[in-house]
Amino acid sequence: MENIDYKELGLKIGLEIHRQIDTDKLFCRCRSTLTEDKPDFLIERILRPIISELGEKDIAAEYELSKGKFAVYEGHYSNTCELEIDESPPLGINKDALNAVLQISKMINAHILNVTEVMRKQVLDYSNTSGFQRTILIGMDGSVIINGDDIKIDTIILEEDAARKIDETENNVRYRLDRLGTSMIEIATAPDIKTPEQAKEVAGFLGMILKSTGKFKSGIGTIRQDINLSIKNGARIELKGVQDLRHIPKIIENEIERQLSLMKQGKKIEPGVRKINPDLTSTYLRPLPGASRIYPETDLPIILITNEQIDKIKIPELIKDKSERLESEYSLSNELANALIKENKSDLFQDYANKYKNLTHGLIAHILVEIPKEISAKFDINAYVDDKTFESIIESLNSGKISRNSIIDIILDFVKNKKLDLEKYAVIDTKDLEKEIVSVIEQNKGLPFGALMGIIMSKFKNKVDGKTASEIIKKYKTNEI
Numbered sequence: 001m002e003n004i005d006y007k008e009l010g011l012k013i014g015l016e017i018h019r020q021i022d023t024d025k026l027f028c029r030c031r032s033t034l035t036e037d038k039p040d041f042l043i044e045r046i047l048r049p050i051i052s053e054l055g056e057k058d059i060a061a062e063y064e065l066s067k068g069k070f071a072v073y074e075g076h077y078s079n080t081c082e083l084e085i086d087e088s089p090p091l092g093i094n095k096d097a098l099n100a101v102l103q104i105s106k107m108i109n110a111h112i113l114n115v116t117e118v119m120r121k122q123v124l125d126y127s128n129t130s131g132f133q134r135t136i137l138i139g140m141d142g143s144v145i146i147n148g149d150d151i152k153i154d155t156i157i158l159e160e161d162a163a164r165k166i167d168e169t170e171n172n173v174r175y176r177l178d179r180l181g182t183s184m185i186e187i188a189t190a191p192d193i194k195t196p197e198q199a200k201e202v203a204g205f206l207g208m209i210l211k212s213t214g215k216f217k218s219g220i221g222t223i224r225q226d227i228n229l230s231i232k233n234g235a236r237i238e239l240k241g242v243q244d245l246r247h248i249p250k251i252i253e254n255e256i257e258r259q260l261s262l263m264k265q266g267k268k269i270e271p272g273v274r275k276i277n278p279d280l281t282s283t284y285l286r287p288l289p290g291a292s293r294i295y296p297e298t299d300l301p302i303i304l305i306t307n308e309q310i311d312k313i314k315i316p317e318l319i320k321d322k323s324e325r326l327e328s329e330y331s332l333s334n335e336l337a338n339a340l341i342k343e344n345k346s347d348l349f350q351d352y353a354n355k356y357k358n359l360t361h362g363l364i365a366h367i368l369v370e371i372p373k374e375i376s377a378k379f380d381i382n383a384y385v386d387d388k389t390f391e392s393i394i395e396s397l398n399s400g401k402i403s404r405n406s407i408i409d410i411i412l413d414f415v416k417n418k419k420l421d422l423e424k425y426a427v428i429d430t431k432d433l434e435k436e437i438v439s440v441i442e443q444n445k446g447l448p449f450g451a452l453m454g455i456i457m458s459k460f461k462n463k464v465d466g467k468t469a470s471e472i473i474k475k476y477k478t479n480e481i
């Protein structure tokens with residue numbers, strides 16, 4: 001695919017990024033946690049065909065219903081109430097979720113709607129018990145500049161996530177209700193993206209913006225990206241459910257290749273929604289949804305967002321800017337700066353770097369993010385260290401009470417015994433060390449310097465500074481000779 005001229009091909013790509021918000025569900029007060037426990041109850045449902053308000057049949061709806069299956073829903077009282085089984089009306093909107101989406105809208109320079117409304121979007125499979133998903137348009141016409149290119153953001157939406165599909169047999173399809181109703185953002189770009197590589201960059205940049213707020217979930221299943229694409233003389237295709245953004249270029253290249261190959265064979269290319277396979281090719285899923293799918297949610301009031309409210313929203317420092325600042329302000333490597341941000345330790349790092357001036361910034365960062373990782377990998381143990389313990393260790397190191405060579409042992413000891421014992425690792429006082437060295441030299445008359453050094457270092461391990469020990473030995477050895 002390397003020699004393909006995407007411009008010549010008329011390639012147009014748009015992205016839809018969905019990400020769960022790290023808060024409770026959107027229209028009830030249930031927690032948005034997933035569970036693998038045995039369900040507390042099961043519900044069976046059959047959805048019936050819906051004809052749109054204009055009296056037209058939706059071809060996508062017909063396609064789904066032609067499968068003739070019923071649904072089984074698994075529910076848990078810990079994360080599911082009557083709303084998820086469509087037996088009670090929605091409660092008021094989750095304010096934290098709304099604020100997270102308002103903040104993102106402001107960060108991507110979108111026009112925030114002062115008056116907006118909760119809508120019901122018809123759902124054509126069994127993933128919602130009600131047959132619709134609640135969705136709210138919050139922002140429009142935003143944009144981001146990525147490597148000099150202006151990428152327009154058409155819409156920013158707050159919506160409910162769907163139920164989780166567990167399995168499917170010939171007769172039924174099984175869903176779990178834990179995920180249903182989880183607060184989620186949807187960011188849709190205009191079809192401004194021109195190359196497969198740029199699609200990855202845009203997805204990465206938007207992901208970085210979301211992450212900068214600290215208000216979104218991360219990890220498998222919390223983020224889903226859909227790709228819309230078309231080429232000249234081809235058809236519009238929606239590729240559903242990209243989990244890993246590194247796969248985006250290959251997925252797009254495969255779809256272009258598929259359409260070009262069909263064209264060569266003189267075959268017609270069907271527009272539609274396609275599911276991405278593990279090998280990054282795709283399989284036909286269903287037709288593109290028809291247009292008459294959205295109508296107002298009459299159980300909820302209109303949402304008003306005042307300009308005063310919008311003005312009050314603070315914009316956080318972007319991760320990208322923070323990483324550059326840590327590198328230049330504290331002379332950290334790009335790797336360490338990013339690790340601090342990733343581990344959520346950058347504020348702690350800055351606090352310590354400004355407080356404990358005897359230590360290099362690199363050493364502080366190394367202790368915060370790299371040593372625990374090393375210990376976890378080497379000893380197969382969860383090397384979690386709380387902030388208070390980190391500070392005690394760094395403070396003792398700064399004042400010379402402990403040596404940097406004992407940090408790994410100190411932390412390992414702490415994670416194993418859940419207790420921090422700095423006394424055990426306290427560096428020996430120079431006068432005491434001198435006495436010890438004199439006695440070792442007397443007991444080992446005639447041994448060369450290197451051997452004496454070995455005895456001292458193994459006897460006192462990390463409690464002595466090698467340089468100090470070697471200076472003392474040299475002083476007495478010289479006198480002896």
Ligand SMILES: [Zn+2]
Nearest residue numbers: 028030080081
């Ligand atoms: Zn609920």
